[in-house]
Amino acid sequence: MTIDELRGRVADFLATHDPRSTDRLEFLRARYDAGLAWVAFPEGHGGLGVPQALQAEVDRLFVEAGAPDNNPSANGIGLGMAAPTILAFGTDAQKARFLKPLWTGEEIWCQLFSEPGAGSDLAGVATRAVRDGDAWVVNGQKVWTSGAHNAKYAILVARTDPDQPKHSGLTYFLCDMTDPGIEVRPLRQITGEAEFNEVFLTDVRIPDSHRLGEEGQGWKVANATLNNERVSIGKTALRESGMIGVVARTWRAQPERRTPELHDRLLRLWVDAEAARITGQRLRQKLAQGQPGPEGSAMKLAFATIAQQLSGLELELLGEDGLRYSDWTMVRPESVDFTGRDAGYRYLRAKGNSIEGGTSEILRNIIAERVLGLPAEPRLDKDVPWKELQK
């Protein structure tokens, strides 16, 4: 399909669904049915099977027409991680059941992966799923779960076979967050907010029809999810977008606060941010040509370092005002904006950038081993049944 044919499809759709007079949800559901939601997805599942590169133009046309959007920032886990994983590993029935309300935002998703004892070593998860007839009974504790208090569903990794070595005993599930065995507790962070939650699972029943992929295949499915996370985190397109834009605007607006030392640091970071932006652009051009790989880890590494240094610089630039903080009150934000709120918040929140979605240390291991081909870290836990490992 050419871009002009695609434009024609959008125009036809808008001619029969006036964004001003059509109910918001009705409009979004119809857009999904027309294959104009995520156009790279296959027909019948909200797409047309056309290249991902065409998505931007479709989105632009809908924005131009004043159409309602699916509020993507409220469902980042669903759109960025759950959806591509369900598409890759789901049965036809699972795709038909979950993808549409996920895209329209009727069902928000969260991620039940990390645990207190399984962070960087995610394959060490201890949450147990035990088969009981045509269902699974799940018990355990998850952590760092953003949006759990709003979510209808979760992607969940649980241990189904403790006799297997840790990577082979895992299974991936789609978990109903309204199950009575689920308890969500806010987890307050250094910013004062509780963007994340702890999730306790007690005898949660998940029907076997909500298992994603084969039993014991959970690690492979989870890696598909995590690769999507790293690509989406490293994403910026325009010059001076993100943290560098915020700090550059502060610099321009407050000439009286400038010092030669801050100027030098700002320019170094401006160059680093621009280099990261151009590298991201080159990586996306490579991905569009079907050359994906672990190189995205380098992008995420750079993003975290630059965001942390810039947000620290901004506080120094603000001087006395950098000593003030907007509000320590515990709130549960609906969505997270790394460049939002005030400079103090940005500084504190950026500390998470080198921890979430793979710590910078783990990413360096990934680059060294999978890109450069250097020897893997010595593993004491590889061929040992999980239940025999020292916890």
Add this chain to the structure above:
Amino acid sequence: MSDLNLLPTDVEDDLRATVRDLLVDHCELSAVAAVYDGDRSLVERLWKALSVDLGLAGLLVPEEHGGAGASTREAAVVLDELGRHVAPVPFLTSAVVATTALLDSDHALLGRLATGDCTVAMTVPLSIELDAPGRELASVTADDGGRLTGRVTSVAGALEADVLLVPTVDADRLALYAVPVEQAGVEPVVSLDMTRQLADITLDGIAAELVLADAEAAVRRALEVGAALLASEQAGVAGRCLETTVAYLKERRQFGRVVGGFQALKHRLADLYAGVESARSVAVSAAAALAADEDGSVATAVAQAYCSDLAVHAAEEAVQLHGGIGMTWEHPAHLYLKRAKADQIAFGTAGAHRARLAGLVDLPPVRA
């Protein structure tokens, strides 16, 4: 501003393979090291193979003058490969800087450059900054009869040149003159990087031919293109340092294991990999921006500010991570270190490019 294509075209891939094949065969690192001990036999041999046999001297020369009419993108590919091999040839000074300075002149020198019949060097110090005032760009004066007098120090490419392209200054105008090299005093300099050996030039009332009467824009353009494409050479130097270091650390054993398996070294190499990828991105971006005439000055400043320091860092890491062998004359790491350090200063340091960038992107310094 549209997204520039940052991936190599098929033509660029072919060009890279051709240049690499030639360098693998004709640019042995032992012969490169020999130039430090006064054996410059490789220089002429290699430059003839690249400039005449492959026709690279005329890459940027328009087709109507017998050149290939290629763009900065293709020239960047060549420099990346030359950097990988620390090739001691005057491609940057003659085929890029001097050629670019002549592009608007329609001068017959362009045709001679294209065939490789003539190698040209513009007489500015290699360390010249892009925003240098006119009197620094041109320290030579011309009298009414077109006779040149003055001295220019630290000129790259002059030792290999047949013709010198001399910027001159009078009250308010910068002009370009051509002088056959044998009429000038050319004094070789013992240089930090002998693979791009410098010379001090003295002109003592030498008769010269006026090439461009109003040349300031052409000279500044030539320096900017030179700086932008130097970034590709730096990316090539850095990429090769990373590759050889990774390969060595996969073989070198201590404490009963391959040292590349130690996390302290793996993490350094992972960071270096990320840096080299960024260097390659900004270098390609600068070459593509100049070829498309889109925001080339910002792209050049970013590329130089980034690649100048990254290449030095890569070469320093190569020396350190090779351990004692990296400190020897026998191992080629020092060739890359010397080239990287000299390249960092060429066309201004990273700090000079950041200062230039501040003006270009509206991040002004402290008010005086």
